[in-house]
Amino acid sequence: MVVELLSYLFAGLSLGSTYVLVALGFTLIFGVMGIMNVAHADVFMIAIFTYLLITTGFDLPTGLGVVIAIFAGALAGLIVYWLVLKRIDKGHPVALFVSTLGVSYVVENFIAKRINFGRPSLEPIFGSDPIIVGGVVFTGPRLLLFAVTAILAGGLIFWLKKSETGMLLRAVSENAVMARVVAIDTNRVTMIAIAVASFVAACGGLVVGNMTLTADAFVANSLSLKMFAVAVVAGIGSVGGATIVGLTLGVIEAFTVAYVGSQWQNVIGLVAMTVVLLVRPQGLFGRVLRVG
Amino acid sequence: MLTPYAADIFVVAFTYALVTLGLYLTLLSGQFSVAHASLMGIGGYMGGWATTQWGLPFPVAIVLGGFAGAVGGLFIAFILQRTSGILLGTVTIAIGQSFSLMAQNWQTIGGSQGLGGIPLYSTLPYATFLLVLGLAAVLYVQRTNFGWQVQAAGRDETVAKSLGISIMSVRYYGFGFGGFLAGLGGVLLAHHNGVIDPNNLSFASEPLFFIFLVLGGYSSAWGAVAGAVGITWLMELLRFGGGKFLFLDQQDRPWLLGLVLVIVLIISPDGAIRRKSKKTQLAGAEA
Numbered sequence: 001m002v003v004e005l006l007s008y009l010f011a012g013l014s015l016g017s018t019y020v021l022v023a024l025g026f027t028l029i030f031g032v033m034g035i036m037n038v039a040h041a042d043v044f045m046i047a048i049f050t051y052l053l054i055t056t057g058f059d060l061p062t063g064l065g066v067v068i069a070i071f072a073g074a075l076a077g078l079i080v081y082w083l084v085l086k087r088i089d090k091g092h093p094v095a096l097f098v099s100t101l102g103v104s105y106v107v108e109n110f111i112a113k114r115i116n117f118g119r120p121s122l123e124p125i126f127g128s129d130p131i132i133v134g135g136v137v138f139t140g141p142r143l144l145l146f147a148v149t150a151i152l153a154g155g156l157i158f159w160l161k162k163s164e165t166g167m168l169l170r171a172v173s174e175n176a177v178m179a180r181v182v183a184i185d186t187n188r189v190t191m192i193a194i195a196v197a198s199f200v201a202a203c204g205g206l207v208v209g210n211m212t213l214t215a216d217a218f219v220a221n222s223l224s225l226k227m228f229a230v231a232v233v234a235g236i237g238s239v240g241g242a243t244i245v246g247l248t249l250g251v252i253e254a255f256t257v258a259y260v261g262s263q264w265q266n267v268i269g270l271v272a273m274t275v276v277l278l279v280r281p282q283g284l285f286g287r288v289l290r291v292g
Numbered sequence: 293m294l295t296p297y298a299a300d301i302f303v304v305a306f307t308y309a310l311v312t313l314g315l316y317l318t319l320l321s322g323q324f325s326v327a328h329a330s331l332m333g334i335g336g337y338m339g340g341w342a343t344t345q346w347g348l349p350f351p352v353a354i355v356l357g358g359f360a361g362a363v364g365g366l367f368i369a370f371i372l373q374r375t376s377g378i379l380l381g382t383v384t385i386a387i388g389q390s391f392s393l394m395a396q397n398w399q400t401i402g403g404s405q406g407l408g409g410i411p412l413y414s415t416l417p418y419a420t421f422l423l424v425l426g427l428a429a430v431l432y433v434q435r436t437n438f439g440w441q442v443q444a445a446g447r448d449e450t451v452a453k454s455l456g457i458s459i460m461s462v463r464y465y466g467f468g469f470g471g472f473l474a475g476l477g478g479v480l481l482a483h484h485n486g487v488i489d490p491n492n493l494s495f496a497s498e499p500l501f502f503i504f505l506v507l508g509g510y511s512s513a514w515g516a517v518a519g520a521v522g523i524t525w526l527m528e529l530l531r532f533g534g535g536k537f538l539f540l541d542q543q544d545r546p547w548l549l550g551l552v553l554v555i556v557l558i559i560s561p562d563g564a565i566r567r568k569s570k571k572t573q574l575a576g577a578e579a
Binding site: 103107 | 324371375378379381382383385387389390393394397495496498502503506543544546547551554557558561
């Protein structure tokens with residue numbers, strides 16, 4: 001019984017870690033730019049496909065594939081910012097939002113077409129024989145996912161709190177107008193935020209891809225649902241909140257699948273989001289107001 | 293007159309036009325919705341269920357599908373009553389996606405296979421009739437006092453509120469009426485394809501309607517219809533000659549269209565065709 005509960009708990013935590021790794025960047029970008037970047041979940045997918053291209057396509061070593069994939073993911077986020085987000089008038093939030101929607105549509109369909117709408121399999125980055133501790137099975141890829149999530153989420157929270165750049169970033173997300181008044185280069189800060197957010201999502205893509213071992217061009221469609229749910233329930237802009245909520249959502253979902261039925265798995269995020277929006281629209285950990 | 297092939301494309305175009313009109317209406321009321329593909333899907337499932345399982349006549353199914361879309365829209369408006377702007381838009385994506393995932397896991401309505409065996413009742417007269425009716429209704433309501441209130445609330449919620457306009461009733465109207473039109477489109481689509489499946493509801497089919505709307509121009513109901521009909525035909529015409537052009541083929545159309553959408557938004561965030569009315573000129577002068 002305990003063993004069973006623990007295995008569901010770990011399954012849930014690994015599901016939750018996936019949500020956390022995408023939601024962190026999404027909420028960070030929203031904080032700094034005040035826009036909902038729908039295309040953010042696609043960075044996750046771009047990293048997986050870059051890795052696929054390098055390792056299977058060019059037959060290069062996996063280590064190189066990992067490095068290039070992470071770099072490509074971070075670059076992809078920045079390219080979208082330079083080419084699209086920066087060029088659209090900030091006075092048109094709907095246009096900005098629809099453009100991120102458009103970007104994700106372009107990227108997904110372009111990549112899907114290149115692989116003829118298939119689902120190629122990936123070479124594992126890191127695998128090991130399962131380790132069994134007291135009946136609970138741990139697999140290498142899952143432990144890697146936990147480790148990466150812990151390092152990235154912890155590192156991000158610490159970086160935002162303690163480093164100078166982190167403080168600048170928080171200043172911009174608290175009040176972009178005032179930040180500009182005190183001569184903070186908001187453009188530079190935005191770029192840093194996007195690079196960091198995309199880096200986190202790219203790492204997420206790789207460690208999750210290492211577990212599923214398949215590359216799906218439309219993975220962002222279901223992933224973005226969880227990304228929004230986590231960010232909204234936590235309160236948009238709250239990085240620590242997104243970590244807690246993401247892990248909790250994953251665990252609740254795993255237990256639901258185990259004890260209630262898999263068809264209800266995707267309903268939980270929606271229900272949580274509905275209740276939070278009705279009772280506390282700013283989210284559990286959210287601030288009330290954002291200026292600029 | 294029209295060849296069966298052309299009539300068929302017009303049915304599809306008019307179906308899309310109805311959904312785009314619904315999206316236009318919701319956006320006009322100041323509510324940013326990205327769930328119209330789902331509302332369309334709900335209407336399609338309802339209509340398909342009505343004709344296949346309940347054996348109801350097609351016109352009744354159309355009305356039922358429309359109401360199902362409206363109920364879906366009202367549900368979204370109810371959930372989001374304390375949210376607004378872009379956050380609202382994002383949440384509508386999540387809600388739409390949840391509808392799709394629920395349909396996928398609900399075996400009674402066909403699960404991921406979708407609801408099949410729907411009789412092919414959607415003919416050009418039906419599609420034309422519904423589109424004309426929908427367009428006329430939208431144009432009529434816009435000229436009534438309530439229609440002006442909706443547009444006022446869409447432009448500035450705070451000012452509208454200060455004038456005593458109920459924002460909630462505007463929202464229910466935007467999502468309810470918009471959902472109704474999308475639902476009608478869904479019934480037509482289901483009875484055109486003979487099947488409706490969870491992919492029709494999903495977020496992946498949503499950008500299509502934004503492409504229609506943005507290229508047609510957000511600023512009028514005619515633009516929404518023109519965009520949907522024009523682009524559907526354009527996509528069809530690109531099929532001729534084997535659909536091959538340089539290294540591109542038919543399956544390259546989605547991302548090319550998306551690219552056009554993004555480029556148009558960068559150049560002109562208000563949509564490709566802007567209708568300059570007195571009001572927009574005044575709004576421009578203020579800014």
